[in-house]
Amino acid sequence: MRKLLSICLFLLLAHVITVKSLNPTLDDDVLGLIVFKADLQDPDGKLASWNEDDDSPCKWKGVRCNPRSNRVSDLVLDGFGLSGKMGRGLMQLKFLTKLSLAKNNLTGSIGVNLAQLASLRVIDLSGNGFSGPVPSNFFEQCGSLRSISLANNKFSGKIPDSLASCSSLGTLNFSSNQFSGLLPSGIWSLHGLRSLDLSDNLLEGEIPKEIEGLYNLREIRLRKNQFTGEVPDEIGACALLRSVDLSENSFSGALPTTLQQLSLCNNLNFHSNLFTGEVTEWIGELGRLQTVDLSNNMFSGAVPNAIGNILSLKALNISNNGFSGSLPASMVNCQNIESLDVSRNSLTGFLPTWVFQIGLQNILFSENKLTGSIYGALTSSIDISHQNLQVLDISHNALSGEIPSEIGSFTSLRFLNISKNALMGEIPETIGKLKALDFLDLSENQLNGSIPHEIGGATSLKDLILSRNSLDGNIPSSIGTCSSLTSLILSRNNLSGQIPVAMAKLSDLEYVDLSFNKLTGTLPKPLANLVHLVSFNVSHNQLQGELPAGAFFNTISPSSVAGNPTLCGAAVNKSCPAVLPKPIVLNPNSTGTDPETIPPTLTHKRILLSISALIAIGAAAFIVIGIIFITVLNLRVRSSMSRSAAAIPLSGGDFSSSPTTDTNSGKLVMFSGDPDFSTGAHALLNKDCELGRGGFGAVYRTVLGDGRSVAIKKLTVSSLVKSQEDFEREVKKLGKIHHPNLVALEGYYWTPSLQLLIYEFVSGGNLYKHLHEGEDEDGNRSSLTWNERFNIILGIAKSMAHLHQLNIIHYNLKSSNVLIDGLGEPKVADFGLARLLPMLDRYVLSSKIQSALGYMAPEFACKTVKITEKCDVYGFGVLVLEIVTGRRPVEYMEDDVVILCDMVRGALEEGRVDECIDQRLQGKFPAEEVIPVMKLGLICTSQVPSNRPDMAEVINILGLIKCPSSESQEEEESG
Ligand SMILES: *[C@@H]1O[C@H](CO)[C@@H](O)[C@H](O)[C@H]1NC(C)=O
Ligand SMILES: *[C@@H]1O[C@H](CO)[C@@H](O)[C@H](O)[C@H]1NC(C)=O
Ligand SMILES: *[C@@H]1O[C@H](CO)[C@@H](O)[C@H](O)[C@H]1NC(C)=O
Numbered sequence: 001m002r003k004l005l006s007i008c009l010f011l012l013l014a015h016v017i018t019v020k021s022l023n024p025t026l027d028d029d030v031l032g033l034i035v036f037k038a039d040l041q042d043p044d045g046k047l048a049s050w051n052e053d054d055d056s057p058c059k060w061k062g063v064r065c066n067p068r069s070n071r072v073s074d075l076v077l078d079g080f081g082l083s084g085k086m087g088r089g090l091m092q093l094k095f096l097t098k099l100s101l102a103k104n105n106l107t108g109s110i111g112v113n114l115a116q117l118a119s120l121r122v123i124d125l126s127g128n129g130f131s132g133p134v135p136s137n138f139f140e141q142c143g144s145l146r147s148i149s150l151a152n153n154k155f156s157g158k159i160p161d162s163l164a165s166c167s168s169l170g171t172l173n174f175s176s177n178q179f180s181g182l183l184p185s186g187i188w189s190l191h192g193l194r195s196l197d198l199s200d201n202l203l204e205g206e207i208p209k210e211i212e213g214l215y216n217l218r219e220i221r222l223r224k225n226q227f228t229g230e231v232p233d234e235i236g237a238c239a240l241l242r243s244v245d246l247s248e249n250s251f252s253g254a255l256p257t258t259l260q261q262l263s264l265c266n267n268l269n270f271h272s273n274l275f276t277g278e279v280t281e282w283i284g285e286l287g288r289l290q291t292v293d294l295s296n297n298m299f300s301g302a303v304p305n306a307i308g309n310i311l312s313l314k315a316l317n318i319s320n321n322g323f324s325g326s327l328p329a330s331m332v333n334c335q336n337i338e339s340l341d342v343s344r345n346s347l348t349g350f351l352p353t354w355v356f357q358i359g360l361q362n363i364l365f366s367e368n369k370l371t372g373s374i375y376g377a378l379t380s381s382i383d384i385s386h387q388n389l390q391v392l393d394i395s396h397n398a399l400s401g402e403i404p405s406e407i408g409s410f411t412s413l414r415f416l417n418i419s420k421n422a423l424m425g426e427i428p429e430t431i432g433k434l435k436a437l438d439f440l441d442l443s444e445n446q447l448n449g450s451i452p453h454e455i456g457g458a459t460s461l462k463d464l465i466l467s468r469n470s471l472d473g474n475i476p477s478s479i480g481t482c483s484s485l486t487s488l489i490l491s492r493n494n495l496s497g498q499i500p501v502a503m504a505k506l507s508d509l510e511y512v513d514l515s516f517n518k519l520t521g522t523l524p525k526p527l528a529n530l531v532h533l534v535s536f537n538v539s540h541n542q543l544q545g546e547l548p549a550g551a552f553f554n555t556i557s558p559s560s561v562a563g564n565p566t567l568c569g570a571a572v573n574k575s576c577p578a579v580l581p582k583p584i585v586l587n588p589n590s591t592g593t594d595p596e597t598i599p600p601t602l603t604h605k606r607i608l609l610s611i612s613a614l615i616a617i618g619a620a621a622f623i624v625i626g627i628i629f630i631t632v633l634n635l636r637v638r639s640s641m642s643r644s645a646a647a648i649p650l651s652g653g654d655f656s657s658s659p660t661t662d663t664n665s666g667k668l669v670m671f672s673g674d675p676d677f678s679t680g681a682h683a684l685l686n687k688d689c690e691l692g693r694g695g696f697g698a699v700y701r702t703v704l705g706d707g708r709s710v711a712i713k714k715l716t717v718s719s720l721v722k723s724q725e726d727f728e729r730e731v732k733k734l735g736k737i738h739h740p741n742l743v744a745l746e747g748y749y750w751t752p753s754l755q756l757l758i759y760e761f762v763s764g765g766n767l768y769k770h771l772h773e774g775e776d777e778d779g780n781r782s783s784l785t786w787n788e789r790f791n792i793i794l795g796i797a798k799s800m801a802h803l804h805q806l807n808i809i810h811y812n813l814k815s816s817n818v819l820i821d822g823l824g825e826p827k828v829a830d831f832g833l834a835r836l837l838p839m840l841d842r843y844v845l846s847s848k849i850q851s852a853l854g855y856m857a858p859e860f861a862c863k864t865v866k867i868t869e870k871c872d873v874y875g876f877g878v879l880v881l882e883i884v885t886g887r888r889p890v891e892y893m894e895d896d897v898v899i900l901c902d903m904v905r906g907a908l909e910e911g912r913v914d915e916c917i918d919q920r921l922q923g924k925f926p927a928e929e930v931i932p933v934m935k936l937g938l939i940c941t942s943q944v945p946s947n948r949p950d951m952a953e954v955i956n957i958l959g960l961i962k963c964p965s966s967e968s969q970e971e972e973e974s975g
Pocket of ligand 1 (some may be wrong): 083105
């Protein structure tokens with residue numbers, strides 16, 4: 001028995017060995033594949049295992065054999081990175097059933113008649129670079145072929161008629177080639193066909209009624225060809241169809257109602273054809289539909305009510321047709337719908353509330369004729385906890401009302417477009433809660449108010465479009481936190497203020513349009529860092545100063561900056577130096593030692609200075625006497641003040657705010673109509689007692705009935721206007737002057753023998769004290785920082801510019817006339833008092849008013865030079881130097897008199913400028929600001945009045961000096 005068994009085994013083995021060595025067909029497979037490989041390039045070495053010395057190819061990569069016959073059955077080389085041609089070697093593989101060469105880089109035409117491989121069932125050549133026509137006999141013996149894909153190649157020409165002989169074909173995919181001409185008529189008799197994809201070719205002709213032969217069809221895709229004609233009623237016979245895509249052709253006519261027989265269908269895509277007519281209730285029969293795209297056709301009539309029966313609907317797109325009426329309310333049943341695009345139709349009625357109630361992700365309603373308020377529709381959905389909404393486009397309708405603040409609860413919103421409606425009110429602050437929002441367009445409405453600061457919370461914003469509204473206020477600097485912003489379109493509003501420096505942080509910015517607003521100030525220099533700018537339109541604003549230099553701004557088109565009268569730079573064809581006073585040099589690198597940086601006017605200084613020195617010294621003598629005089633007076637004032645203060649009964653009273661005349665008590669007027677300046681003051685004023693004498697008058701503080709302090713100045717200039725009428729007229733004018741940097745005149749009191757001016761009380765003392773006296777217990781003088789000093793200089797400049805605009809000359813600008821309020825803001829006092837003098841002569845001016853040594857402009861000493869507001873500029877210049885150096889305008893040394901501006905001028909010329917900057921700044925100042933400010937001070941103290949800039953120019957210069965970077969730091973600190 002055992003012997004028998006071993007004989008059998010032996011015989012079996014012998015048989016196997018003989019079969020292997022003697023069977024030539026096995027070698028055919030090896031040979032065929034090696035020949036096939038020889039035609040290919042294999043850069044990735046995927047076919048390295050294909051070795052011609054092997055007896056069998058069955059273990060080669062990509063090769064599978066039939067286990068019984070050991071013949072190659074499957075060759076699957078998808079994505080092997082192969083290039084080259086598909087050679088004849090394959091024809092040796094007589095038992096091949098599946099050939100898949102998808103996603104390689106094979107090229108050339110297919111010369112080999114693959115279909116003649118009698119057992120081949122699957123051919124997949126998709127995703128290669130094959131080209132040329134498919135040979136006309138290619139399909140002649142394809143009876144066994146089940147599936148063929150030539151998709152994504154460059155095949156051209158007609159699809160061969162021989163295709164009709166592939167009677168077992170179930171899947172045909174010729175998509176994305178350049179096949180052209182008519183389809184072979186035999187294609188409609190491939191009854192086994194389940195999937196037909198001819199999309200993205202150049203095929204033409206009509207779908208014949210023979211389509212009814214494809215009754216096994218599950219899917220048909222004819223997208224993106226040149227098919228024409230109507231869809232035949234017979235399509236209804238393909239009752240197994242799940243998906244129909246006829247999009248992007250030139251099909252016309254109405255959709256056949258037989259479509260309702262496709263009850264298994266879940267996808268209907270007819271977009272971008274020439275279909276007309278109405279879509280009627282038949283569509284409701286297609287209860288499994290998930291996506292329906294009828295967009296870009298010429299459908300008309302109402303959206304059928306039956307659409308509400310399609311409970312499985314996920315996406316409906318009927319955009320760009322002629323649908324009219326309102327959307328059927330039945331759609332509230334479509335609880336699975338995610339995307340609804342009905343834009344560009346003629347839909348009317350209100351924005352339906354249900355669209356916000358069924359959890360839609362995309363709502364696109366633009367370009368219809370919807371009316372009513374969006375408020376009700378939007379707010380109806382706030383209690384839906386799960387907010388899916390990502391895209392809301394209801395632009396270009398006739399919607400009205402306000403944007404509800406509930407918009408902020410749609411936290412998934414990425415795209416919000418409500419432009420081109422008739423919305424009113426303000427942009428809700430809650431917009432800042434939309435962290436995912438990357439597109440916001442509210443343009444072309446009637447929105448007002450300002451752009452909310454909270455917009456900075458929408459940190460994903462890429463496009464922000466608010467143009468053509470009535471927005472006012474500033475562009476919030478919080479915009480700087482929207483760091484992805486590429487488009488910022490705010491044109492045609494009433495925006496004012498400066499362009500925030502923070503905009504320069506938005507490094508992705510490409511398109512900026514701020515045109516047709518009321519923006520002021522200069523363009524921040526760091527904007528030049530925006531390297532991706534494509535356009536930057538700031539035309540038609542009130543911007544001033546120099547355009548940023550560099551990068552985009554060197555080539556900015558003139559039209560982008562036009563309509564800003566005081567903007568300068570090459571692009572506006574206006575050179576900037578003309579705006580600046582000639583001598584100032586703003587080069588931050590300059591230390592002032594370069595002779596070119598010294599104003600030309602100063603080269604004459606020796607001669608002129610001697611004049612000013614003489615004046616100063618002359619005045620000094622006068623002043624020394626004056627100071628003694630005033631000191632004596634002050635002592636008297638103080639004693640009488642304490643007396644009078646005690647005499648004021650501080651109870652309230654019925655004193656009227658309207659002017660009261662009383663021969664005995666005189667006339668008291670409070671401009672604000674403050675009734676609390678009552679009997680107390682009355683009593684005081686009634687006393688008609690002298691409170692003191694001196695220069696222009698003595699001032700003291702008193703407390704009103706309501707606890708408010710005022711400063712009262714008793715005028716003691718003997719030659720004051722005589723008539724009450726003239727006095728009142730001038731004082732009332734002064735009372736109308738309001739400026740944050742001027743001490744407000746709040747009222748006055750007049751009797752023939754006593755005139756009082758009632759001023760706002762400023763708590764922080766005067767600048768003189770801050771600069772020269774402010775000592776604490778340890779004897780250290782309190783020290784203003786550079787920013788405080790700069791702010792004081794700027795404030796004074798603004799106040800003077802304001803006065804000069806009103807044609808008022810101060811005549812008496814000096815540090816003791818500059819009061820500092822609790823916030824460190826300067827307030828200039830004693831303005832306009834010269835108007836109360838009957839006559840302005842030099843004597844009165846220089847002796848009575850311009851009593852402060854060192855501030856007096858040289859022209860006071862020169863009878864032939866007219867005294868203009870430039871004398872204030874001189875005083876301002878001295879004040880600037882005083883603030884920067886911390887030294888008095890004139891200082892008396894042991895045997896020397898130091899005139900401040902001469903000293904600074906000399907130091908600047910000799911490069912010792914650091915020595916004269918206030919030591920209390922302890923080096924904590926930006927030299928690039930301090931030095932130009934000092935130079936500005938010197939320009940202002942030019943000996944020739946016409947060489948001094950006017951105060952408006954001074955403000956411009958100060959704006960230029962303050963470097964944007966330190967400005968933005970401050971902004972961050974305060975914000
Ligand atoms: C395909 O082949 C062509 C020509 O040999 C070559 O230029 C191209 O880079 C290849 N593409 C890929 C994806 O390998
Ligand atoms: C046809 O082939 C392309 C490319 O491989 C593929 O994207 C497409 O889905 C196929 N068509 C069908 C109906 O499967
Ligand atoms: C200032 O000096 C720096 C470095 O020396 C130079 O890069 C810059 O261009 C100079 N600025 C001006 C305005 O000259």
